[in-house]
Amino acid sequence: MQPVMLITGTRKGIGRFLVDRYVARGYVVAGCSREPFEGAAPENYHHYCVDVTDEPHVVEMVRDVSKRFGGIAALINNAGVAAMNHLLLTPVATIERIFRTNVFGTFIVMREVAKVMSSARHGRIVNFATVATPLNLEGEASYAASKAAVESLTRVAARELAPFQITVNAVGPTPVLTDLIRNVPKQKMDALIAAQSIRRMGEYRDVANVIDFFIAADSDFVTGQTLYLGGIN
């Protein structure tokens, strides 16, 4: 039977890349985003127009995926939003919006999928962190703080879900050319990359490589970890 993977935030960027990658590797992939999928969906990909912050719809989606495809082996909690602004200029509405998607959305999907995985006594969950957290990047207070919360969620969830043979880890990408960083000034981006041990822009394959490791069958002794790319710690 083909393993089933749920990926959030699949409409574009890394999420879209991951859909193609894991379909090609024999997964049945279900994905979601607020908007319809862009372009032709590959065979074995099933899209749900669901906002990860919408609890009833997430519950419905997870139940449907589990029923239709027979469980969920891996969850890639990729959906996220970012915003850059100085602390003094950041409205509460902005930090609320960021926390709602990055923290509450990650939590809701993780909780619902973990219920399915706990019955199967197996599962792999990968959340998304960021190097903005350990680098304490100026202008990213809301985003970095939300991802710090995701790291904490990851560590605690790893402990609580370990008895069900579910692992929970996080990947912390460096800047990768996506919509999230399109508006970051070049000077700022150069300084950020200069802070890395390996000074280049991240690529989708770098992120996917870490996910491959976390979801591998042999990674059953790896949980509660956040792995930053580019040599940042």
Add this chain to the structure above:
Amino acid sequence: METRNLALEIVTTVVQDMSGELAYPSLRNVSPETPLFGGPDGIDSLSLVRIVAEVEREAEQKAGKRVVLADERAMSMRHSPFRSVTSLADLLAERLGE
């Protein structure tokens, strides 16, 4: 079926179904008096989590209503609603009736 009876049936069935896997002698013959959490024959917290999650799932399927059992209200009750099959069924009936 009356809500209280449905709630008792859901809780009893869930505990019965999970009793083999949880392997507690106290869960061998499930009745309304079967102890769950707390006391000398009680199950551990992780087993309780599994039972409550399963009861919530079953309740949604059989009663068509999504309920949350382990919330602040339940945690702060004078007598824990998780102490036995009957007390958990009472809690479930109450939530289904809201």
